[in-house]
Amino acid sequence: MRIKWGDLPGHVQRAVESILGDTVVDAVSQAGGFSPGTADRVRTVHGRRAFVKAVSPAQNAHTPDMHRREACVTAEMPHWAPVPRLLGCHDDGTWVALVLQDIEGRHPTTPWRTDELRRVLTVLDEFAAKSTPSPLSDAAAAKDTLARNFGGWRRIAIDPPPDLSAWTERHLDELCSLADRAVAVLAGDTLVHTDLRADNILLGTDDTVTVVDWPAACRGPSWLDTVLLLANVQLHGGHDTRRLLTQRAIAHGADRDDLLTVLIALAGYFADYARRPAPPGLPTLRAFQRVQADALLSWFQEEWADGGRPTGDRTL
16 A cells, blocks of 8 residues: 555655645645555745655555665756756655655546547657657666566566467467567667656646656667557557557557567566566556456457467567
8 A cells, every 4th residue: 555645754744844844734645557665746935836646665665676776867967858847855864755846637548548648749859859868877778677578478488477378389489489589679879767657647737748766777779668558558548559559650650560579578578477476565566467468468369369479580
């Protein structure tokens, strides 16, 4: 269960108030995401607003380092990036608290509305064009940060779960091979988010799009974020994601098979991690990973049935 502003130790609250230069008098916890830490919109005595996210190892051992990375990434973002500004960060070695610009907006409607999806994809394309080469000097390469995650089908092949579907079992060797290829196509020097979902996007009333939660930022191909977003679109239904994938490939001058292999590798990641015990403080994560894996696999079954499977034999 997510903790709230009132659950933070007094010294953390005071550190946040020092960053804001005023006393917090109201805090509203926000839904969405999987972090067990706080996610509060706060208001001060004199009306200043901010978004505060804070966590310690007591909630989850890995989340404080994610907050630290997000603070570094957000602080380096160029002024034109569709990202909340970092107002300050408190880090006492145990508690990490990020104080961010409070963005007026809401998450996209799911199932995704066509106009909202088009709006988000346009902003992502614009950001990809402006963030090539990456404006973050120390951003790691996607092929390095995602290599282990993209090995999910290999781990499943070594130790298959008892509930592995018959279709997946028949195609497991092929899925492994295609996921291996996916790592090789991740080369690029565009700054990418790599964890785009509806709950990491805010739509403003002035047609703005803001992308939040950047701890997994890295350098990859210009199309990576828009393709990963299609996994979320497929999950919620209502769109021809196969057609959208073709459009993404054309828009970025990329090979459609390359984009599809990345989604295949992503499905392996979700399927592999969904069978693991729930991490401390994240009781709903595994269920999400399971339904996301199933949604992607239903996509691939349609591709295979219509002869749209990647060949897997192109020289890279």
